[in-house]
Amino acid sequence: xxxxxxxxxxxxxxxxxxxxxxxxxxxxxxxxxxxxxxxxxxxxxxxxxxxxxxxxxxxxxxxxxxxxxxxxxxxxxxxxxxxxxxxxxxxxxxxxxxxxxxxxxxxxxxxxxxxxxxxxxxxxxxxxxxxxxxxxxxxxxxxxxxxxxxxxxxxxxxxxxxxxxxxxxxxxxxxxxxxxxxxxxxxxxxxxxxxxxxxxxxxxxxxxxxxxxxxxxxxxxxxxxxxxxxxxxxxxxxxxxxxxxxxxxxxxxxxxxxxxxxxxxxxxxxxxxxxxxxxxxxxxxxxxxxxxxxxxxxxxxxxxxxxxxxxxxxxxxxxxxxxxxxxxxxxxxxxxxxxxxxxxxxxxxxxxx
Amino acid sequence: xxxxxxxxxxxxxxxxxxxxxxxxxxxxxxxxxxxxxxxxxxxxxxxxxxxxxxxxxxxxxxxxxxxxxxxxxxxxxxxxxxxxxxxxxxxxxxxxxxxxxxxxxxxxxxxxxxxxxxxxxxxx
Numbered sequence: 001x002x003x004x005x006x007x008x009x010x011x012x013x014x015x016x017x018x019x020x021x022x023x024x025x026x027x028x029x030x031x032x033x034x035x036x037x038x039x040x041x042x043x044x045x046x047x048x049x050x051x052x053x054x055x056x057x058x059x060x061x062x063x064x065x066x067x068x069x070x071x072x073x074x075x076x077x078x079x080x081x082x083x084x085x086x087x088x089x090x091x092x093x094x095x096x097x098x099x100x101x102x103x104x105x106x107x108x109x110x111x112x113x114x115x116x117x118x119x120x121x122x123x124x125x126x127x128x129x130x131x132x133x134x135x136x137x138x139x140x141x142x143x144x145x146x147x148x149x150x151x152x153x154x155x156x157x158x159x160x161x162x163x164x165x166x167x168x169x170x171x172x173x174x175x176x177x178x179x180x181x182x183x184x185x186x187x188x189x190x191x192x193x194x195x196x197x198x199x200x201x202x203x204x205x206x207x208x209x210x211x212x213x214x215x216x217x218x219x220x221x222x223x224x225x226x227x228x229x230x231x232x233x234x235x236x237x238x239x240x241x242x243x244x245x246x247x248x249x250x251x252x253x254x255x256x257x258x259x260x261x262x263x264x265x266x267x268x269x270x271x272x273x274x275x276x277x278x279x280x281x282x283x284x285x286x287x288x289x290x291x292x293x294x295x296x297x298x299x300x301x302x303x304x305x306x307x308x309x310x311x312x313x314x315x316x317x318x319x320x321x322x323x324x325x326x327x328x329x330x331x332x333x334x335x336x337x338x339x340x341x342x343x344x345x346x347x348x349x350x351x352x353x
Numbered sequence: 354x355x356x357x358x359x360x361x362x363x364x365x366x367x368x369x370x371x372x373x374x375x376x377x378x379x380x381x382x383x384x385x386x387x388x389x390x391x392x393x394x395x396x397x398x399x400x401x402x403x404x405x406x407x408x409x410x411x412x413x414x415x416x417x418x419x420x421x422x423x424x425x426x427x428x429x430x431x432x433x434x435x436x437x438x439x440x441x442x443x444x445x446x447x448x449x450x451x452x453x454x455x456x457x458x459x460x461x462x463x464x465x466x467x468x469x470x471x472x473x474x475x476x477x
Contacts (some may be wrong), residue, residue, distance in 0.1 A: 182440065191436035193428075194455050200439050201448060262473070322389050329396055332462040333470045339456045340474060346449060 016110050017049065017066055024102050028055030045069065048119060065098060068114035077238040080113040081105055085162050086240040087117065089214065095152045098233050122227025124235060129221055130259040130268035138229050140274035143266050145231040146224065147278025154245040156214035166241050173244035174206035177298060181305045188312050194335040195304055201342050202298060207291055215243040220257040221267030250295025255337045256303045293345045300341060304334040361401045368394040399465045407461035414454040
């Protein structure tokens with residue numbers, strides 16, 4: 001057997017994808033050299049395909065990623081066909097994403113949709129960015145790039161025909177989120193006084209929204225790729241939607257996504273000044289950072305609800321798992337983040353009153 | 354008569370065996386699961402040994418918010434009521450004070466589930 005041939009992924013999908021590609025590209029043949037499962041993604045399965053196309057306009061060697069559903073999925077995330085449409089819209093807006101190439105809409109042949117995209121270089125690992133060797137200047141340069149990518153994404157505004165499956169917020173994006181999180185907590189059926197306290201605060205302090213744009217919904221350290229100290233691709237678009245652009249910034253900066261480096265507000269990597277400069281360099285207007293603390297609290301709330309839902313998969317017996325069980329015991333940490341961050345905002349407000 | 358060693362002692366020695374004797378022989382891809390198991394044992398150990406801090410924090414919160422109407426069963430019995438009242442805006446006039454009471458209750462739970470996190474947050 002060829003030493004290059006390594007089929008540690010799912011051979012059925014690889015063979016299916018080869019036949020699919022042959023048809024899509026009008027090739028004479030498609031040979032898969034390797035198929036490896038990529039880490040990350042509790043919801044999606046990502047396979048790295050190294051393949052060779054003979055004949056047709058795509059003739060040559062290609063490194064692609066095939067993204068499909070894994071057995072467990074969250075009800076709040078997009079399906080693969082929808083995610084493909086979002087990825088195309090983001091790519092069209094100039095956001096650094098793995099170029100989306102082909103979508104397979106399943107009609108029973110395989111049992112699930114998938115799409116193929118170019119493989120992006122670099123690594124999405126959070127730890128090297130948070131604890132690693134980046135100098136202050138290198139951190140700032142990376143944050144400037146992150147801000148610019150978000151600003152490009154936020155130029156996409158409704159309506160967009162290819163994204164008509166994304167619901168518009170009911171009321172302002174902030175009010176809409178509060179209602180959504182209450183519904184999700186109610187559906188689980190275990191009362192959460194601390195989360196209710198924070199949700200009431202979020203409701204009473206909801207900003208009057210100025211705009212609604214396409215948002216990534218999971219833009220945080222660990223979901224973007226870095227290659228040679230620079231941003232190479234933004235990944236994981238299954239939570240994209242129409243919302244307040246500040247929600248993406250709040251999630252990126254929320255204390256729960258700093259990987260322990262709380263002193264570095266933006267994803268554990270650095271300060272907000274460079275991020276805001278990068279954003280403004282594309283949007284042409286300054287970021288109103290006074291809105292950021294509110295949206296950081298909203299981000300922590302989002303994480304609390306997701307953690308509850310994950311823990312419930314274990315508690316309900318649907319998917320017994322040590323990791324999901326321990327996620328349930330992480331809730332007090334998230335509750336503490338919520339209370340302390342709200343208290344900080346209130347103290348700051350009282351100081352200026 | 355109490356059986357010895359106690360449950361807490363059993364959890365402690367099981368955790369040490371897992372971390373000191375098994376972990377070094379496990380392939381890297383299984384380290385995460387082993388560390389999670391060690392964490393689960395540590396949480397269980399702390400929960401068994403916990404003082405009545407959480408009970409006190411819950412009692413203080415319920416007494417402050419509901420006075421003599423507060424039931425003796427503690428937070429579990431009243432959590433739904435409190436959640437509903439908060440959502441309905443019944444405590445809007447003193448959200449700050451309720452936040453302080455909730456902070457004490459959350460702190461007590463964190464002492465069991467992750468005391469290191471409390472330290473990082475400047476609480477003990």
